[in-house]
Amino acid sequence: MEMFKYTNNLNFMGKSKFALVVSVLLVLSSYIILATKGLNYGVDFAGGTVVQVKYTADAPIDVMREKLKSDALFDGASITEFGSADEVVIRMKSTSASVTVDIGDVTREALKGTGEYEIRRVDIVGPKVGSELKEKGVMSLLLAILGILIYVAFRFEWRFAVASIVALVHDISIALGAIALVGLDVNLDVLAALLTILGYSLNDTIIVFDRIREGVVENRTGELEDTINESVTKTLSRTTLTSLTTLFVVFTLFMFGGEIIHSFAFTLLVGIVVGTYSSIFVASPILLWFGFDVKKYHIKLSEKAKREADKQRMRDQFESGVM
Amino acid sequence: MKFNYRIAIFALAIIFGIVFSIPSLLQTQEGKKVSLGLDLQGGLHMLLGVKTEEATKSRIKSLAASIKHFSERKDILIDSLTFDEVSVSFKLLDSDDLKTIQEFLAAVEGATIVLNGEEISLSLTPQEIEKTKQQAISQAIETIRNRLDQFGLAEPVVARQGEEKILVQLAGIKTQEEEQRARELISRAAKLELMAVDEGKVARVYNMSHADAAAYGDVILEDAKNPEVKHLVHEIPILDGGMLTDASVGFDQNNRPVINFKLNAEGAEIFGDFTGKSVGKRLAIVLDGKVYSAPNINERIGGGSGQISGDYTVMEAQDLAIALRSGALLAPIYLMEKRSVGPSLGADSIQASLIALVGGFVLVIIFMVVYYRAAGVIANIALIANLFIILAVMSLFGATLTLPGMAGIVLTVGMAVDANVIISERIRELLNEGKSMHKAIEEGYSNAMRAILDANITTLIAAIVLYAYGTGAIKGFAITISIGILASMLTAILGTHGIYEMLESKIQKSKNNLFWFGIKA
Numbered sequence: 001m002e003m004f005k006y007t008n009n010l011n012f013m014g015k016s017k018f019a020l021v022v023s024v025l026l027v028l029s030s031y032i033i034l035a036t037k038g039l040n041y042g043v044d045f046a047g048g049t050v051v052q053v054k055y056t057a058d059a060p061i062d063v064m065r066e067k068l069k070s071d072a073l074f075d076g077a078s079i080t081e082f083g084s085a086d087e088v089v090i091r092m093k094s095t096s097a098s099v100t101v102d103i104g105d106v107t108r109e110a111l112k113g114t115g116e117y118e119i120r121r122v123d124i125v126g127p128k129v130g131s132e133l134k135e136k137g138v139m140s141l142l143l144a145i146l147g148i149l150i151y152v153a154f155r156f157e158w159r160f161a162v163a164s165i166v167a168l169v170h171d172i173s174i175a176l177g178a179i180a181l182v183g184l185d186v187n188l189d190v191l192a193a194l195l196t197i198l199g200y201s202l203n204d205t206i207i208v209f210d211r212i213r214e215g216v217v218e219n220r221t222g223e224l225e226d227t228i229n230e231s232v233t234k235t236l237s238r239t240t241l242t243s244l245t246t247l248f249v250v251f252t253l254f255m256f257g258g259e260i261i262h263s264f265a266f267t268l269l270v271g272i273v274v275g276t277y278s279s280i281f282v283a284s285p286i287l288l289w290f291g292f293d294v295k296k297y298h299i300k301l302s303e304k305a306k307r308e309a310d311k312q313r314m315r316d317q318f319e320s321g322v323m
Numbered sequence: 324m325k326f327n328y329r330i331a332i333f334a335l336a337i338i339f340g341i342v343f344s345i346p347s348l349l350q351t352q353e354g355k356k357v358s359l360g361l362d363l364q365g366g367l368h369m370l371l372g373v374k375t376e377e378a379t380k381s382r383i384k385s386l387a388a389s390i391k392h393f394s395e396r397k398d399i400l401i402d403s404l405t406f407d408e409v410s411v412s413f414k415l416l417d418s419d420d421l422k423t424i425q426e427f428l429a430a431v432e433g434a435t436i437v438l439n440g441e442e443i444s445l446s447l448t449p450q451e452i453e454k455t456k457q458q459a460i461s462q463a464i465e466t467i468r469n470r471l472d473q474f475g476l477a478e479p480v481v482a483r484q485g486e487e488k489i490l491v492q493l494a495g496i497k498t499q500e501e502e503q504r505a506r507e508l509i510s511r512a513a514k515l516e517l518m519a520v521d522e523g524k525v526a527r528v529y530n531m532s533h534a535d536a537a538a539y540g541d542v543i544l545e546d547a548k549n550p551e552v553k554h555l556v557h558e559i560p561i562l563d564g565g566m567l568t569d570a571s572v573g574f575d576q577n578n579r580p581v582i583n584f585k586l587n588a589e590g591a592e593i594f595g596d597f598t599g600k601s602v603g604k605r606l607a608i609v610l611d612g613k614v615y616s617a618p619n620i621n622e623r624i625g626g627g628s629g630q631i632s633g634d635y636t637v638m639e640a641q642d643l644a645i646a647l648r649s650g651a652l653l654a655p656i657y658l659m660e661k662r663s664v665g666p667s668l669g670a671d672s673i674q675a676s677l678i679a680l681v682g683g684f685v686l687v688i689i690f691m692v693v694y695y696r697a698a699g700v701i702a703n704i705a706l707i708a709n710l711f712i713i714l715a716v717m718s719l720f721g722a723t724l725t726l727p728g729m730a731g732i733v734l735t736v737g738m739a740v741d742a743n744v745i746i747s748e749r750i751r752e753l754l755n756e757g758k759s760m761h762k763a764i765e766e767g768y769s770n771a772m773r774a775i776l777d778a779n780i781t782t783l784i785a786a787i788v789l790y791a792y793g794t795g796a797i798k799g800f801a802i803t804i805s806i807g808i809l810a811s812m813l814t815a816i817l818g819t820h821g822i823y824e825m826l827e828s829k830i831q832k833s834k835n836n837l838f839w840f841g842i843k844a
Contacts, residue, residue, distance in 0.1 A: 001693055001694045001695075001841055002751075002841065002842050002843075005755075052668070054667075054668075096658065097372075097657040097659075098510075098657070099369070099371065099506050099509060099510035099656060099657065099658050100510050102658060102661060104661070104663065105503075108499075118665065118667065119499070119665065120665040120668040121662075121664050121665065121668055122663045123661070123663075124658065124660060124662075125660050126658065126659040126660055128372075128659060129370060129659050129660045136792045136794075137792070139792060140788050140789060140791075140792035140793070143788050143792070144784065144785045144789075147784040147788060148781050148784055148785070151780065151781060151784060155777055188793070188794065188796070189727055192727055192789060192793065192797050192801075195785045195786075195789045196734065196785065196804070198785045199781060199782035199783075199785035199786065200738070200782065202782070202785075203741070203778040203779075203781060203782055204778075206777045206778045206781060207745065207774050210773060210774035210777060211774075234752065237748050238744050238745050238748045241744045241748075242737075242738070242740070242741040242745075244690070245686075245687045245690060245691075245740050245741070245744070246734070246737035246738055246741075247737070248683055248686040248687055248690065249683030249684075249687065249733050249734060249736050249737035250683075250733075250734070250737065252679045252682035252686065252733070253679040253683065253733050255679075255682075256675060256679045256682055257675050257676055257678075258671060258675030258676065260362075260672060260726060261672075261676065261679075261726060261730055268734070
């Protein structure tokens with residue numbers, strides 16, 4: 001089977017203006033959502049308590065709300081269904097420092113008389129641990145971006161590195177916007193998903209860049225646009241196919257992976273789609289706009305080759321005892 | 324025929340993968356296995372903090388107790404023995420004793436002595452305070468570990484995390500009651516103090532405020548059995564649980580469980596001295612700030628053993644004996660983070676993630692065969708080998724499989740075929756250019772190599788950062804992703820190339836591009 005067989009190169013760069021508008025709109029609306037609706041930090045980062053309760057019958061959410069009014073500890077607690085009607089999650093801002101009787105135990109007591117239930121999960125994150133996790137989370141994102149930037153600059157050229165980082169920021173922004181839009185809780189697993197998107201989206205970008213690098217070396221006309229079009233066309237099948245297989249598994253994770261893994265799978269789902277798009281329509285045009293010059297690159301390459309050759313000649317001379 | 328080293332390495336990798344993943348897959352008795360994270364098997368994860376300032380306080384308190392005991396032994400008259408957070412001070416009534424007391428005080432480590440007329444004060448140096456705090460943390464870790472080891476759960480984890488946090492992980496906790504018991508055992512101060520009842524003023528205890536009591540150098544304590552009953556005891560204890568050598572469960576004459584304890588030589592001596600000169604008075608046995616009994620002293624008690632009686636069940640008495648034996652916590656601990664997962668939720672998560680894994684796996688396998696035909700089958704062999712290798716490496720290192728870790732494996736299934744997609748696409752391209760199948764395969768591999776390497780290394784960078792900064796379950800994700808990436812380089816690049824080499828004669832004869840790579844020639 002063959003889905004991508006093109007005799008002529010597709011004109012991706014010709015559509016890059018259109019893509020630019022789409023990207024800018026998406027990123028801007030993401031920032032607007034982030035600014036107005038904001039991210040919903042979960043207990044991992046904001047601190048607080050989550051209690052997951054499973055009933056033998058449908059969860060009596062109204063009765064539970066009534067019961068939880070008994071204690072100031074539960075002020076502002078929210079009760080929501082979790083995956084099915086018999087399972088709910090209670091989220092609250094309060095935490096407790098006692099080891100023997102914690103807020104989970106208090107909740108268990110308070111829920112007495114609401115039916116037959118089992119407390120399946122209690123997460124308590126104190127404010128200090130929460131802010132530490134947040135700090136670490138931001139640090140890890142920045143460090144990962146920095147590490148990647150250095151690697152790409154080292155392997156390619158600085159414009160490639162900057163272009164790939166712009167694409168990454170683009171992907172992460174849109175993913176965050178989507179998370180804020182749906183109102184997902186941002187926890188450690190979402191952070192892990194964001195870091196995976198970083199690696200994944202970059203993976204796509206690099207495959208395209210690698211082709212561009214190869215094309216540039218063979219390029220005799222000095223026209224970068226054609227080379228980019230050719231490279232993107234040639235890698236299009238791979239980019240789409242790999243995204244497809246990854247989407248298959250992420251989709252099954254999203255559908256069948258259970259409620260706990262839901263936010264993680266959702267973030268990945270958005271990230272993979274956006275990441276695939278950005279490696280074709282965002283990263284490559286930036287190379288063009290940054291004025292990557294094919295001829296200068298050739299000169300650089302030939303200088304490098306000359307230096308290597310000089311070194312080799314010296315080495316040969318040295319070994320044959322001329323010097 | 325030349326030696327096909329690629330297929331040899333690939334075969335070895337597969338054998339390695341299968342052999343070392345058998346213990347985990349079949350759950351055999353022998354062999355190293357992957358352990359399930361708390362989120363998958365259920366259990367309790369806690370981060371505990373230590374109130375280290377309490378440790379310095381109790382250090383000062385026991386210093387005061389030893390000064391008191393020393394002065395009584397040597398018949399040195401002292402007065403107004405008081406203490407605050409970091410220092411003890413007292414008045415020396417007879418200056419002739421200055422030399423003796425100074426010698427004694429000089430032996431106290433990490434304290435500075437200040438003489439101000441007849442008033443002598445002893446305060447802890449900042450270094451000593453820091454040392455005491457650090458000791459409180461390491462002692463708490465040691466104590467909690469001792470207690471949990473005797474509790475009877477398999478492989479409890481107790482470790483220091485960061486500067487001042489204690490990580491406690493208990494796998495395999497099945498019920499709420501069990502969790503409650505474990506938490507009580509961990510956090511129990513188990514501070515045993517033997518204190519003298521202030522016989523002169525105890526009659527007035529119900530009309531006294533805490534401040535009044537403090538003015539007399541006394542403290543008001545509740546009775547353990549009946550909180551309404553109050554006791555007035557001297558604030559500075561005769562001795563504390565630090566001198567305890569053993570605690571065990573016994574039964575009293577009414578066949579109720581009690582705890583028998585034994586003191587070490589020093590403790591026995593102090594205890595003997597005190598009881599000898601306090602006949603007719605009462606001795607309060609105080610545990611964690613509550614009076615358990617206050618028997619009359621009928622005669623000097625040598626041998627240094629005693630008994631704590633209370634309304635215990637046998638299990639409570641056992642837990643208390645464990646706590647006393649493992650020593651008191653120098654400073655109270657508090658909860659910073661807790662994650663508790665019930666076993667039924669863990670089982671649900673395993674099931675859900677397995678369905679996702681199998682579902683995703685089947686989809687990818689089918690897609691690859693439909694799209695690439697024989698090349699797809701070869702890629703699938705590499706993919707299956709990859710899964711075995713991930714499991715084998717994790718088993719060998721005794722790594723923990725968490726729910727995010729399962730997600731990582733699922734994701735690897737999707738991403739591991741990537742290398743083969745890149746290679747197959749390159750080969751197709753070259754075939755379309757009219758190259759021979761043999762040449763297309765060789766060039767396809769060498770062209771694809773650089774891209775695969777760069778792409779995988781960047782993903783690896785993200786995974787390593789995640790491992791370094793991630794906590795708990797998230798580390799599991801970084802581990803499976805990293806192993807998956809490394810394994811995919813081995814299986815997808817080396818392994819599949821080896822298979823093509825092995826089939827080379829067949830491939831050259833057939834010239835059937837549709838069969839081999841799914842494209843029309």
